[in-house]
Structures are given as structure tokens and as C-alpha cells.
Amino acid sequence: MINKTAKRKVVTVGVFDFFHLGHLNVLEAAKEHGDYLIVAVHDDKLNLKGVEFLYSLEERMRFVKSIKCVDEVIPYERVDTLLPTIEFDVFAYGPDQNHQFFQKAFDWCSKNNKETVMLKRTEGISSTRLREIINKKEI
Incomplete structure (x- = not known):
């Protein structure tokens, strides 16, 4: 018998520091692949791009949690060690x-x-592109 109440869980990951329309589009597209969207927000420990964060992990998680299509927000350091620890x-x-x-x-x-x-x-649209535009304007 098929369990009709089982939710198809989708997980996606990102930094979400310089939140923009591209991020929103990605989150909405991810949600289309399931019923429950888990978004893992990259912590401050492992900075692969070497860019200074504008917002703390807690602030970035709060931004992401406020998005209508997001059901759950969790922190992560490395995607390869995260995925085996969650159900999706x-x-x-x-x-x-x-x-x-x-x-x-x-x-x-x-x-x-x-x-x-x-x-x-x-x-x-990208966070890198937005940073470049802002830096040119020297705000």
C-alpha cells in the first residue's frame, strides 16, 4: 500500500550571503521537486571562495527561513558530510x-x-556580479 502522507524531501545548499533573485529562483525550483524543502546554509568555518561574509550564519539562516517555499533551515560545513546525516x-x-x-x-x-x-x-545575476557592481560604485 502506498503511503499518501509521505513527503518527498528535497535538500539544497548554499551560502546565501548576498541574497538575490537568483537565490529565490533556485529555492522555488528546488521545491518543485518535492513537498518539503530543507535548505542547508553554509557556516562561517570553511570559506572556499575566500570572500568575507556580509552576514553571520544566524542572519543568513533567518533570511532563508523567511522564504515561503522553505520548510526547514539547517547549518552545514561540508556538503559531503552533511547529506549522510539527514533524511531526504x-x-x-x-x-x-x-x-x-x-x-x-x-x-x-x-x-x-x-x-x-x-x-x-x-x-x-550572481552574488559575485552584485559585489562587483557595488564595488565600482564605491558605496
Whole structure:
């Protein structure tokens, strides 16, 4: 018998420091792949891009939690060590999320029958691009 009350859980991850329309689009697209969206927000410990954070982890988690399509927000340090610790069905990720820890996460998903979905970027919008524009204006 099929359990009609079971929720299909989707997890996605990100820094979400310079929150913009592209982030919102990614979160909404991730939610389309399930009933329950878990968003893992990158902590302050492992900074792979070497960029100073504008907001603390707690502030970034609060921003993300306020988004209507988000059901749960959790912190994470490394995606490859996060995924084995949570219950989910689909791992939704962006095309720029491809460093070594993501490769390990994809391998884990494959071995554990977890679906992976690459989400599309919003053209012309990125945190890096927004930082460049602001720096040029010297606000």
C-alpha cells in the first residue's frame, strides 16, 4: 500500500550571503521537486571562495527561513558530510556547485539511491556580479 502522507524531501545548499533573485529562483525550483524543502546554509568555518561574509550564519539562516517555499533551515560545513546525516529524497544543486566536496556528495547520493537534480542559474545575476557592481560604485 502506498503511503499518501509521505513527503518527498528535497535538500539544497548554499551560502546565501548576498541574497538575490537568483537565490529565490533556485529555492522555488528546488521545491518543485518535492513537498518539503530543507535548505542547508553554509557556516562561517570553511570559506572556499575566500570572500568575507556580509552576514553571520544566524542572519543568513533567518533570511532563508523567511522564504515561503522553505520548510526547514539547517547549518552545514561540508556538503559531503552533511547529506549522510539527514533524511531526504532529492539533492538539488546549482551548476556552479562542483568542487571536490560536491563530487563526494554526488557519489554518496548515487550509492544510496538519492536523486540528484541540477537547477538552472538565473542569467545575469550572481552574488559575485552584485559585489562587483557595488564595488565600482564605491558605496
